[in-house]
Amino acid sequence: MKHYSYDEWLSYVKDEVIGTIREEIESHLYTCDQCLEHYLQAVSEHESSLPVLSNENSFTDLVMAEVSKQKEFTESPTAVKQPVKTKKSFYQQASFHYLIAAAATLLLTFSGVFQSLATYASAVEAPQHSKEKKHTVTEGVIDKTFAWMDSLEKKEANKK
Structure with a gap:
């Protein structure tokens, strides 16, 4: 550099x-x-x-006015200033996008997609009930410890 x-x-x-x-x-x-x-x-x-600016506020206003003029006008090939077309085509307007979104929502509603999503979501939220209760490792260790203690108590009782 x-x-x-x-x-x-x-x-x-x-x-x-x-x-x-x-x-x-x-x-x-x-x-x-x-x-x-x-x-x-x-x-x-x-x-x-x-150069010293005599009135800074008026200078700023003049610059901003020129900037807004540049936004409104564009330079043409013949050096004649013409207004810039600001009209958007129909598919670039917000109302078109809202219309498409509403149509898609109605289509998905009447086709049953939302109903199947709701069914799937409720199935996911519902706890899984299995016939067999699964024990955690901690519960298994506690059960074995109690069984071992019970067997020790029985042995002590038989010795007496």
């Missing part, structure tokens, strides 16, 4: 850089923090020679 010197940034700020080099410098400025620092230093040094 090529870094630009402070003097190159100063000539950029003074608008002494031409076309393609200017574009290269600007694209580099977006990616390099070191060059951004040089650029900011050059701007602060050259700040006294930059």
